[in-house]
Amino acid sequence: MSVRNYKFRLYPNPQQQKRLQNNLDVCRWVYNKFVEHVQNGFVSRNDLNYMLTELKQQESWLYNYHAKMLQMISTKLDAGSKINN
Numbered sequence: 001m002s003v004r005n006y007k008f009r010l011y012p013n014p015q016q017q018k019r020l021q022n023n024l025d026v027c028r029w030v031y032n033k034f035v036e037h038v039q040n041g042f043v044s045r046n047d048l049n050y051m052l053t054e055l056k057q058q059e060s061w062l063y064n065y066h067a068k069m070l071q072m073i074s075t076k077l078d079a080g081s082k083i084n085n
Contacts, residue, residue, distance in 0.1 A: 026065050030055070031073050038077065048074035 012020060033055060034048050043051075052070055056062045062070070 023065065023069065026062070027069065027073055030062075030070055031077065034073060034077055045074050045078035048077065 030052070034051070037043060037048070037051055049071055052074065
């Protein structure tokens with residue numbers, strides 16, 4: 001049985017580029033908030049997800065972004081901290 005791989009290249013229009021950049025900016029902002037919190041002591045992924053809920057209550061504009069996208073930040077941060085330990 002042979003396996004085929006495909007590569008696709010996307011060419012977003014200016015409006016799509018703006019939305020993608022905006023999503024990256026939001027992820028960066030949430031990541032930095034998580035890092036500030038983690039530097040104060042060990043925090044689990046579940047703690048970060050709970051913190052995300054609190055952040056959403058404080059910053060209502062976060063409700064405009066998909067929750068799974070924001071939760072993946074805590075997953076990546078948790079996985080990175082396990083590699084460094």
